[in-house]
Amino acid sequence: MGLRRILIANRGEIALRVIRACRELGLETVQVHSSADADSLPVRMADSSIEIGAPQAAESYLKGGAIIEAAKRMGADAVHPGYGFLSENAAFSDACAAAGIAFIGPKGSVIEMMGDKAVARGLAKQAGVPVTPGSEGPVKNVDEAATVAREIGFPLLIKASAGGGGRGMRVVHEEAKLRESLESASREAEAAFGDGGVYIEKYMSAVRHVEVQIFGDGKKTLHFGERDCSTQRRHQKLVEESPSPALTAELRNKMTTAACALGDRVGYEGAGTVEFIVDAATQEFYFIEMNTRIQVEHPVTEMMTGIDLVKRQILHAGGEAPELRQDEITFRGHALECRINAEDPNKGFFPKPGRIETFTMPAGPGVRVDTHVYPGYMLPPYYDSLLAKVITHGADRSEAIARMRRALGEMKVDGVPTTIGFHQRLLDDPAFLEGRVHTRFIREEMYAGHPMQNML
Amino acid sequence: MSGRSNLTHEDVLRILQIVDKSEDVEISVEYGGLKLHVSKGAAAGRGAASTPLEHALPKQVARPLLTSNEASDDDLPSATSTPLAQPTSETASSGDAIPAGALAIIAPLLGRFYRSSSPTEPPLVEVGSKISEDDTVGVVEVMKLFNEIKSGLSGTVIEIRAANEEMVEEGQVLFVVRPD
Numbered sequence: 001m002g003l004r005r006i007l008i009a010n011r012g013e014i015a016l017r018v019i020r021a022c023r024e025l026g027l028e029t030v031q032v033h034s035s036a037d038a039d040s041l042p043v044r045m046a047d048s049s050i051e052i053g054a055p056q057a058a059e060s061y062l063k064g065g066a067i068i069e070a071a072k073r074m075g076a077d078a079v080h081p082g083y084g085f086l087s088e089n090a091a092f093s094d095a096c097a098a099a100g101i102a103f104i105g106p107k108g109s110v111i112e113m114m115g116d117k118a119v120a121r122g123l124a125k126q127a128g129v130p131v132t133p134g135s136e137g138p139v140k141n142v143d144e145a146a147t148v149a150r151e152i153g154f155p156l157l158i159k160a161s162a163g164g165g166g167r168g169m170r171v172v173h174e175e176a177k178l179r180e181s182l183e184s185a186s187r188e189a190e191a192a193f194g195d196g197g198v199y200i201e202k203y204m205s206a207v208r209h210v211e212v213q214i215f216g217d218g219k220k221t222l223h224f225g226e227r228d229c230s231t232q233r234r235h236q237k238l239v240e241e242s243p244s245p246a247l248t249a250e251l252r253n254k255m256t257t258a259a260c261a262l263g264d265r266v267g268y269e270g271a272g273t274v275e276f277i278v279d280a281a282t283q284e285f286y287f288i289e290m291n292t293r294i295q296v297e298h299p300v301t302e303m304m305t306g307i308d309l310v311k312r313q314i315l316h317a318g319g320e321a322p323e324l325r326q327d328e329i330t331f332r333g334h335a336l337e338c339r340i341n342a343e344d345p346n347k348g349f350f351p352k353p354g355r356i357e358t359f360t361m362p363a364g365p366g367v368r369v370d371t372h373v374y375p376g377y378m379l380p381p382y383y384d385s386l387l388a389k390v391i392t393h394g395a396d397r398s399e400a401i402a403r404m405r406r407a408l409g410e411m412k413v414d415g416v417p418t419t420i421g422f423h424q425r426l427l428d429d430p431a432f433l434e435g436r437v438h439t440r441f442i443r444e445e446m447y448a449g450h451p452m453q454n455m456l
Numbered sequence: 457m458s459g460r461s462n463l464t465h466e467d468v469l470r471i472l473q474i475v476d477k478s479e480d481v482e483i484s485v486e487y488g489g490l491k492l493h494v495s496k497g498a499a500a501g502r503g504a505a506s507t508p509l510e511h512a513l514p515k516q517v518a519r520p521l522l523t524s525n526e527a528s529d530d531d532l533p534s535a536t537s538t539p540l541a542q543p544t545s546e547t548a549s550s551g552d553a554i555p556a557g558a559l560a561i562i563a564p565l566l567g568r569f570y571r572s573s574s575p576t577e578p579p580l581v582e583v584g585s586k587i588s589e590d591d592t593v594g595v596v597e598v599m600k601l602f603n604e605i606k607s608g609l610s611g612t613v614i615e616i617r618a619a620n621e622e623m624v625e626e627g628q629v630l631f632v633v634r635p636d
Contacts, residue, residue, distance in 0.1 A: 056568070191576040342599075351599035353566065381566055381623075385599045421480070424496065 003027060003078045003102060003318035007071045008042065010082030011061060013372045013386065014294070015042035018080045021310040030074040032067055034060035036380045041372045050074055055382045061085045064092040068099050078102035078317055080310075084384075087293040088115055104317045106269050106292050113266060114290045118161040118199050124287040127265040129258040132277070132286040134201030137161075142179045145200055149178060152202045158182055160189035161197035168192060171203050206438040207277040209237075210244045210285070212259035213301045214272050215312060215324075221263030222326050223256040224301045224309070231426065233349050233442045233456045238419065239426065240297035241336045242304050245397065245435030246280040255285050262290065271298070271313050277439075296339070296389070299370055303335035303393040334400040335393045338408065340371075341385040344417035348455030351385035354378075358414035362407035366393045366400070379416060387418060401427055463487050552617075554632055559609055561631040563624040567598030571620040579620070581631070585613045593631055596624065611635035 005028040008015045015031060019042060022029045031046035036055035043049045050070045053060035060066070064086055071079055079096050081087035087105060094108035105111070114120045118137045125131055133152040138161050139145045149156055149172075158181055160168025168189030170181040182198065190196035209232065213224040228244030229237040243252070259274035273291045278284070298309050307329065315321040343349040359375045371388035373379070379387070390407055394400035405427050408420055426432050431441060443456040463485075475481055475494050482495035554560050563569065571579040571594055581593050588610040596603050615632035618624050 191574055351601055353599060381568075381598045383599065421496070425479070 002320050005076045007076035007079045009067045009079050013370045014082040016372050019045050030076050071101050080104040083293050102317045111292045114292050127261040129287045132201040135199045138197035138199050148200050155203040157201050157203040158185040158198050162193035162195040208246050209439050210278045211273045211275040214259050214263045216263045216268030218267050218269045221260040227300050230437045240300050242300050251283050299391045300335045300337045304331050333395045334397040336400045337391045338423040340388040341419045342416040345422035348452030352416050353381035354416045356415045360412040362410035366403045367407045558632050558634050560629040563628045566626045567596040569618045569624045570595040581613050
């Protein structure tokens with residue numbers, strides 16, 4: 001039942017990435033786009049394109065109904081959602097299926113389970129995956145919260161059950177502030193997600209963010225190693241690498257096993273990522289959440305394993321994924337990704353849209369660039385600031401880093417500020433070189449005392 | 457080296473060594489037939505509109521962006537203390553004139569304008585609202601980043617010139633205020 005024509009319900013570099021995978025597989029592509037993206041590279045590269053609405057995502061890339069209509073009209077038999085937008089929208093996954101179109105990702109029920117943080121946490125526990133100490137599920141009232149707080153101690157973190165992106169999240173340092181924080185987090189969660197449920201967990205400082213790439217066929221889950229994404233600002237990743245410089249072989253083994261156990265527990269299908277925080281000092285790890293889609297940083301894993309994850313997603317959706325055993329997935333060398341964003345690192349990584357006047361990409365041995373930018377491209381203000389992902393691979397970490405330094409030196413972007421200079425600086429920072437960064441490193445160390453530190 | 461330039465290979469090497477020892481620099485040298493452009497660290501990839509030297513920036517989110525790039529880079533210390541409000545005469549390009557004696561609060565950057573801090577909250581200000589300098593009067597979102605617009609002046613809002621969720625240009629008049 002192989003697929004024939006794939007509709008890409010996304011934009012930017014990931015849309016181009018999917019088009020490339022389709023082309024290699026001999027599949028036709030339909031690119032949906034907003035009116036602002038009519039001149040974009042994915043629209044030009046796809047076999048056909050169709051405009052679905054106004055620039056704002058809510059009026060185009062988030063309109064599931066319009067996308068399904070477009071798929072029907074263009075004769076597409078599958079939809080690839082990319083990342084962001086509708087990629088983790090359970091209703092959209094189910095609506096595609098109901099319309100007889102394959103959604104390239106898990107079915108709605110799985111997305112829904114993993115999208116609810118408290119449910120996902122419960123499932124992780126059942127699968128024997130360590131979770132941060134905290135409440136069993138949403139806390140009912142302040143008395144229950146206080147009981148949990150006394151068990152796990154302060155500081156603690158209040159998180160919205162339906163949440164994401166920091167909404168409905170509070171760090172509480174003392175019991176006196178518990179009621180107030182609980183109520184405001186709940187109110188914020190109610191407003192943002194229509195669900196005021198909040199739960200409590202231990203607040204960890206100076207931890208690393210390490211995630212495991214998995215791929216399931218509904219029966220058995222395979223892992224593709226980890227990615228260390230500890231270099232972040234505003235909870236968003238800037239650099240990802242594999243293997244993680246902070247893991248021992250033993251810890252890596254425990255984490256990949258845990259990730260597969262969670263995948264198996266829900267009968268996971270397709271590509272997914274299980275995110276953990278790691279306390280490098282104690283070598284303890286805790287489940288944070290699972291993303292039921294392809295990730296921005298998937299090329300790091302592709303460079304390490306030589307396996308094309310996007311093609312595998314598409315083949316799996318068409319029932320044609322080649323058999324793969326865990327021992328056939330091998331890891332070679334070291335891979336590193338730097339996200340080149342249109343942001344000014346000296347102004348709090350403030351994003352800036354505009355015309356890209358010069359755009360020279362790096363090339364050469366061990367370098368991969370995923371980008372939708374071309375010279376003269378008008379970077380629109382409506383979407384994210386990602387310009388390009390530069391990925392380097394080397395025999396070991398130092399070669400991957402040396403290649404990244406070399407690649408960033410070759411790269412030239414004019415017209416908007418970029419994070420290139422930030423990355424060059426990071427790659428010379430002893431903390432990064434020695435593998436000592438943690439998720440708040442940029443804010444609390446690298447930009448300590450910077451006037452716009454509080455934006456990071 | 458090129459015969460058209462008096463810069464020797466050694467000169468160029470010396471320049472590069474100086475660059476190598478410094479952090480966050482960008483230099484452009486044009487001398488005879490020679491063009492040398494080097495950027496490093498935070499100065500790299502800052503975009504054509506920026507100058508290489510970075511100045512201290514204030515804590516507020518919206519403030520550094522309240523003027524054009526050129527102005528903010530050349531003279532940030534004064535730019536940071538400049539209120540968002542612009543005198544009548546300077547806003548002529550932003551559409552309808554500002555009534556005599558009134559001041560405008562302009563959009564500090566291009567983006568989508570929101571009158572409230574969240575979809576469930578009422579608008580931050582209405583026509584007739586009394587505002588003071590530190591009040592947040594609106595929000596502009598660009599590339600998923602939300603920026604509070606500080607009033608920068610005290611007075612009474614007499615006109616609101618942008619609709620909720622409208623795309624606004626940098627420098628566009630959002631509010632007309634009669635100062636106290």
